[in-house]
Amino acid sequence: MIDDPLRLTVLGCATPYPSVDNPCSGYLVSGGGTRLWVDAGTGTLAQLQRHVRLDEVDAIWISHLHADHSADLLTAYYGLLFADIRLAKPIPLYGPRGIADRLAHYLTNSATRSPVESAFDVHELHDGHRARVGALTLTSRAVAHGIPAFALRVEAAGGSLVYSGDTAPCAALTSLAEGCDVLLCEAESAERPAEGDQVHHTPEDTGDTAVAARAGRLIVTHVGRSLTPRQAVSRAAARYPGPVEYAAPGATFPIG
Numbered sequence: 001m002i003d004d005p006l007r008l009t010v011l012g013c014a015t016p017y018p019s020v021d022n023p024c025s026g027y028l029v030s031g032g033g034t035r036l037w038v039d040a041g042t043g044t045l046a047q048l049q050r051h052v053r054l055d056e057v058d059a060i061w062i063s064h065l066h067a068d069h070s071a072d073l074l075t076a077y078y079g080l081l082f083a084d085i086r087l088a089k090p091i092p093l094y095g096p097r098g099i100a101d102r103l104a105h106y107l108t109n110s111a112t113r114s115p116v117e118s119a120f121d122v123h124e125l126h127d128g129h130r131a132r133v134g135a136l137t138l139t140s141r142a143v144a145h146g147i148p149a150f151a152l153r154v155e156a157a158g159g160s161l162v163y164s165g166d167t168a169p170c171a172a173l174t175s176l177a178e179g180c181d182v183l184l185c186e187a188e189s190a191e192r193p194a195e196g197d198q199v200h201h202t203p204e205d206t207g208d209t210a211v212a213a214r215a216g217r218l219i220v221t222h223v224g225r226s227l228t229p230r231q232a233v234s235r236a237a238a239r240y241p242g243p244v245e246y247a248a249p250g251a252t253f254p255i256g
Contacts, residue, residue, distance in 0.1 A: 004135075006031035006159035006255040008184065010247045011047040013221045015188055016068050018043040022249045024068035025222055027163070027184070031156040031255070032135025034058050038152065038163060040072040045079070047249070055085045059133040060120070061140075062095035063165030064149035065102055070095070073103060073120075080119040093120035094131060094138070096148040125150050127172070141176045143167035146199045151176050159256025162215070166222065168198040169205045177213035181256045184247065185209055186222035187232045200224070203232045207239025215240075221247035 007030050012023025024041025028051055035052050037044075037060045048054070054076060062070050073093075080087050093099070100122045107114035116122070123131065127142035129150075139153040145166045151173050152163045162177040164185040177183050188200035201209065203220065210218040218240050223232045229246040237244040245253070 004031055004033050006156040007252055008161055008255060009051060009252045010249055011044040012041060012249050013247045015222050015224060023047055029154050034134030034136050036133055036136055039063055039069045041068045042071045045072040045075055054079050055087055057091055059092040061152055064145060064147055065096055077107060077119045090119055090121040094123045094125055097124045141172040143173050144170040146197060161255045169201060169209055174209055174212045177215055179214050181216045183210050183215035184219045184221055187220045188222050188224040190226040203235035204239050207236040210240040217243045219245050219247050
């Protein structure tokens with residue numbers, strides 16, 4: 001057994017575009033010698049390489065296909081096939097239905113479809129999808145974001161992490177996060193919408209979800225531009241009595 005406990009490293013969490021010192025959404029989840037790139041928002045590929053080479057990533061998991069969660073798959077494709085990397089086999093890529101065609105549509109510049117599958121071994125997510133990646137067990141649930149979108153539970157010996165992706169509060173996320181050691185939950189919205197469907201958490205919602213799921217710790221992420229991280233943490237902590245932290249870019253959190 002490799003002595004490599006489960007941990008979360010924040011590559012970035014900005015929305016909807018990167019700031020000078022904060023890329024868009026992306027995380028490196030590591031444990032048991034396994035490395036999982038979770039969301040590939042703009043700027044996260046550069047930060048990923050502070051910790052691991054692109055060809056050392058064991059798999060990639062994408063919550064949904066908004067650019068601030070997936071755009072760096074495009075540059076990863078070029079890196080894997082047309083640069084200094086000698087890829088032994090395609091990297092497993094878990095994402096919403098149609099992800100391969102979406103990538104190919106952007107990347108194709110001639111009558112011949114770009115060979116997306118030469119870079120990525122694509123697995124389409126569905127509600128309740130489960131996969132084993134090295135030492136990590138991945139469970140995905142469909143959540144409420146107005147487009148196909150998923151939350152993720154990662155489990156390894158001694159730890160469990162749940163990532164909300166982008167979503168309004170929903171039963172699927174609460175169920176997925178039940179009893180987790182750490183809930184990494186978005187708090188994009190300062191207020192709930194006056195009209196239309198809710199597609200994000202407010203900080204209060206983030207705290208409420210953590211309470212309902214009986215999460216051991218709460219890490220607030222993907223804070224919208226109408227909020228400061230301090231405001232988001234304070235407002236979430238008013239609802240959730242456990243430890244609350246902010247997903248600061250570059251920070252690493254032990255899980256479990």
